[in-house]
Amino acid sequence: MTALKKHRVVVGLSGGVDSAVTAWLLKQQGHEVVGIFMKNWEDDDDTGYCSSNIDFVDAAAVADVIGIEIEHVNFAAEYKDRVFAEFLREYSSGRTPNPDILCNAEIKFKAFLDHALRLGADKIATGHYARVRCIGPAGNALDVHQAQLGSGRFELLKGLDPAKDQSYFLHRLNQAQLSKTLFPVGELLKTEVRRLALEIGLPNAKKKDSTGICFIGERPFRDFLNRYLAKTPGPVKNDKGQTIAEHVGLSFYTLGQRQGLGIGGLKAKGAQRGGGDHAPWFVARKDMDSNTLWVVQGHDHPWLQSLQLTAGQASWVAGVAPQGGAFAAKTRYRQMDAACVLSGVDASRFTLDFAQPQWAVTPGQSAVLYDGEVCLGGGVIEGNG
Known part of the structure; x- marks a missing residue:
C-alpha cells in the first residue's frame, strides 16, 4: 500500500488553545507545519482592549514547544477595507451585521489562504470546530488530506462538539476554499482539546477562550461604536x-x-x-x-416572534442553491436548529418559513441552512414576518 502523501500545511495560530492543538495534531500526522499569526486590527495597540500583542507572544511560545516556524502577517489594511467598512455601513443602516462571518470569508479564507499558497502550502488549517468532507464521484468519502478541487464534492459539516460547533460562521466558504482547508479539532470535543493541550505541555493550555469581536475586545460595545457612528x-x-x-x-x-x-x-x-x-x-x-x-x-411578545424571513446575498457551499423543501436553519449563533421550509430561491435570495416562531429575527444577521450535519450555506436576513 502506498503511504499517504504528507503535506505542507500552514496553520493560523491565534494564540488560543484550539489553533495550538490543531498545529500539534498535524505535526503528529507527519505534515510539514508552518504557523502564521494574523494581525487584523491595529488601531488600539496601545490600549488594554487590544490583545494582539499578548496573543502573538502566546502563539510564538506554542510554535516553540511544537517545534514549528511562525510568521507574523499584518492583514489590518485588508480587514479595514473588507470587514470593518462593511460593519460600519450595516450599523449605520440600522442593521446588525456579523463581522466574524465576513472575516472568515474575506480574511481567514481569502487573504490568509492566498498568503499561505504563496508560501507553497498544500493546505491551510484553523482551530474552528467544524469538519470538511469530500464525496467522490462514486458517492464514497475521500481523504480530505489528499482530495483536491475536482476530486469530488466538498461539504462543510458541523463540529462534533455541539456546544462549540462553528459551521454557522463558515457558511460562506466555497468549494475552492474548502478543498484547501483542514479543521482537525472539529473531530474533537473541547474537553479533549484542553486535555491534549495539558498533556503536550502547551503554555496556553488553560488560556480562556476569546469572546466577542476581535477588534472590540473587552470594552463596552456602545463605547466602541461611539467612536465611529x-x-x-x-x-x-x-x-x-x-x-x-x-x-x-x-x-x-x-x-x-x-x-x-x-x-x-x-x-x-x-x-x-x-x-x-x-x-x-x-x-x-x-x-x-x-x-x-x-x-x-x-x-x-408577539412582535418578537417571526414565522418567516427573507434573506439576500445568498452563498451556497456547493456552488449552487439547494432545491426548495424541508431543512433546518439557525438565525443566530448558539441557537438550536429550527425546522423550516426553503422557497423562493434564486441567484441571491431565498425565503424560509418556520414550523415554530423564531425569536428576534434580526436584519443583518445570517440565516444559515442545514441538512442534518451538513451546512448548505445561507444569506443575510433582510426582513422578517
Whole structure:
C-alpha cells in the first residue's frame, strides 16, 4: 500500500488553545507545519482592549514547544477595507451585521489562504470546530488530506462538539476554499482539546477562550461604536404608540436587546402582553424613516416572534442553491436548529418559513441552512414576518 502523501500545511495560530492543538495534531500526522499569526486590527495597540500583542507572544511560545516556524502577517489594511467598512455601513443602516462571518470569508479564507499558497502550502488549517468532507464521484468519502478541487464534492459539516460547533460562521466558504482547508479539532470535543493541550505541555493550555469581536475586545460595545457612528437621538415608543423614553441613535440598538435601554424600571399601565407591568423591555423594531425605536415588554411578545424571513446575498457551499423543501436553519449563533421550509430561491435570495416562531429575527444577521450535519450555506436576513 502506498503511504499517504504528507503535506505542507500552514496553520493560523491565534494564540488560543484550539489553533495550538490543531498545529500539534498535524505535526503528529507527519505534515510539514508552518504557523502564521494574523494581525487584523491595529488601531488600539496601545490600549488594554487590544490583545494582539499578548496573543502573538502566546502563539510564538506554542510554535516553540511544537517545534514549528511562525510568521507574523499584518492583514489590518485588508480587514479595514473588507470587514470593518462593511460593519460600519450595516450599523449605520440600522442593521446588525456579523463581522466574524465576513472575516472568515474575506480574511481567514481569502487573504490568509492566498498568503499561505504563496508560501507553497498544500493546505491551510484553523482551530474552528467544524469538519470538511469530500464525496467522490462514486458517492464514497475521500481523504480530505489528499482530495483536491475536482476530486469530488466538498461539504462543510458541523463540529462534533455541539456546544462549540462553528459551521454557522463558515457558511460562506466555497468549494475552492474548502478543498484547501483542514479543521482537525472539529473531530474533537473541547474537553479533549484542553486535555491534549495539558498533556503536550502547551503554555496556553488553560488560556480562556476569546469572546466577542476581535477588534472590540473587552470594552463596552456602545463605547466602541461611539467612536465611529453619529448619534441621532429619537423617541422610544411602546406597542401602544406611547413615547416612553429617548434613544441615543438607532445604530446603537439591535432587535431582542434587553440591556442598556434606560427604561428598565418603568411601569407601563395596561402593558400586560408578554409579562405584565414589571416585565423586562426588549427592542422589537427600528423605524429608520421616523428614527423611532419600538420596545415591548416580555420575552414572548408577539412582535418578537417571526414565522418567516427573507434573506439576500445568498452563498451556497456547493456552488449552487439547494432545491426548495424541508431543512433546518439557525438565525443566530448558539441557537438550536429550527425546522423550516426553503422557497423562493434564486441567484441571491431565498425565503424560509418556520414550523415554530423564531425569536428576534434580526436584519443583518445570517440565516444559515442545514441538512442534518451538513451546512448548505445561507444569506443575510433582510426582513422578517
